[in-house]
Amino acid sequence: MSSRRDFLQKISLSAAVIPFLSAKSVAATKDDKPYDGPILRVAILGLGSYGTRVADAMQSCKKAKLVGAISGTPSKLTAWQSKYGIPEKNCYNYETYDAIKNNPDIDAVYIITPNALHKEAAMRVAKAGKHVISEKPMSINAKDAQEMVDACKKAGVKLLVGYRMHYEPKTLEVIRMRNAGEFGKVLFFQGLSGFIIGDPTQWRLNKALSGGGAMMDIGIYSVNGARYMIGEEPIWVTAQEVKTNPEKFKEGIDETITFQLGFPGGAVASCLSTYSLNNLDKFFLDGDKGFAEMQPSTGYGPIQGHTHKGELTQPHITHQTLQMDGMSELIFEGIQPVVPVDGEEAVKDLKIIDAIFEAIKTGKKVALKL
Known part of the structure; x- marks a missing residue:
């Protein structure tokens, strides 16, 4: 994973609305006015190099906040709890994360795993009633991708994709x-x-x-x-x-x-x-x-x-910061980007x-x- 990321770095709800957190001063806007509105509370699934990049970028978001982590590596979960101030109760492994269904602190899960694992994770997250954000490509073929779309529609949650360039x-x-x-x-x-x-x-x-x-x-x-x-x-x-x-x-x-x-x-x-x-x-x-x-x-x-x-x-503004704030606007305010990210x-x-x-x-x- 690091090869592509390092290279690129160098060269350069639908029907069901999930409760959200309101914060009066998460971050200041360019004109220094504090943001007072809905915050998209996100758990990241897959804590590799790109997951870390997204987590770092989210520290500058006004409308999205990193609140949870999902990983198969216990040491990564411990490190993220310390680095990003994530509560232990919002941390899960790959066997237990279906329990996010009962966690009102999490609105969405951002899936950042190998491509072939996106579909299963999206299905589980949707079944848990949480919005799904998937890295691209969304799956390994169009058939599986369409099944992901259908599952999220059935569950009444949004399915968005990490098209940061949009x-x-x-x-x-x-x-x-x-x-x-x-x-x-x-x-x-x-x-x-x-x-x-x-x-x-x-x-x-x-x-x-x-x-x-x-x-x-x-x-x-x-x-x-x-x-x-x-x-x-x-x-x-x-x-x-x-x-x-x-x-x-x-x-x-x-x-x-x-x-x-x-x-x-x-x-x-x-x-x-x-x-x-x-x-x-x-x-x-x-x-x-x-x-x-x-x-x-x-x-x-x-x-x-x-x-x-x-x-x-x-x-230049960090792409992932813009993306996550934009996705919060899409989910909570219905503001669609110029180029779709669904x-x-x-x-x-x-x-x-x-x-x-x-x-x-x-x-x-x-x-x-x-």
Whole structure:
């Protein structure tokens, strides 16, 4: 897990409403006015490197608060209790966390575990009556992802996904410019997502846990980015795979994939996902009246970029802080982000990834219906 995270760091209820905590002075806003409103109280499931990153970022949230932890490692639970001031009664292991059903202090659980474990955890959290936040990809295929969506709807809880870029200011400015017609007719998108992965024994190179290789990790940024940058849903995909190290990247673990997406307005996306090349974190959007280029485009920040009108100067704010505050607004106030962060959004990405794998297997263009 640390390889991708380290790399990115360096280059850059629905029907049932769960009780919430009101705090008069959790944090000050930019104009120094204290926030007085609902606080989304979150337990993190999976206390690895990214779970720690989210926990650290939440210390700056105004509308979300870390209140619980779930882990299979007792020493991690003890450390988090001390570091983040989490009460022992809000700490669980993987066998006992169904008991959150009876814990009114927890509103939502953020699942940050290997991809293949997201579904089971989401089902259990939903059954316990708590909102579900899942890291991306939401599951290992679209079928499982849809079952997660259905289970959360049945339980009357929200299902949200850790699409932090959907809250990132420079990204939102490019989307605003596109919506305003400042690029003219969008014709082309390029997404380059990759890095050299390290430890060959890590779970990301274990198909049973990851569901795939680079595409299920870094490649999803270009899949999702093509959609929100162009502003349409693709209607077809073609793809090719290259594997130079079959010892490290075994059967079912993709090393490098190039893929192309076609959009109903005529735009084409050309993207690359790899575990074998560094310095790949770039988006380029081109229209007949202008362009936007971002590099780094999806790293932890600061994101950098420019358009035909000049440099993007929006301030850098920790992505996960913005994300968690935004998710609190969505759950309690119904405020939707410009680009969705719900389970249905994640199902679309996984339908595209499923089709990419099919295109590689068959060598044919695969039609998409999202």
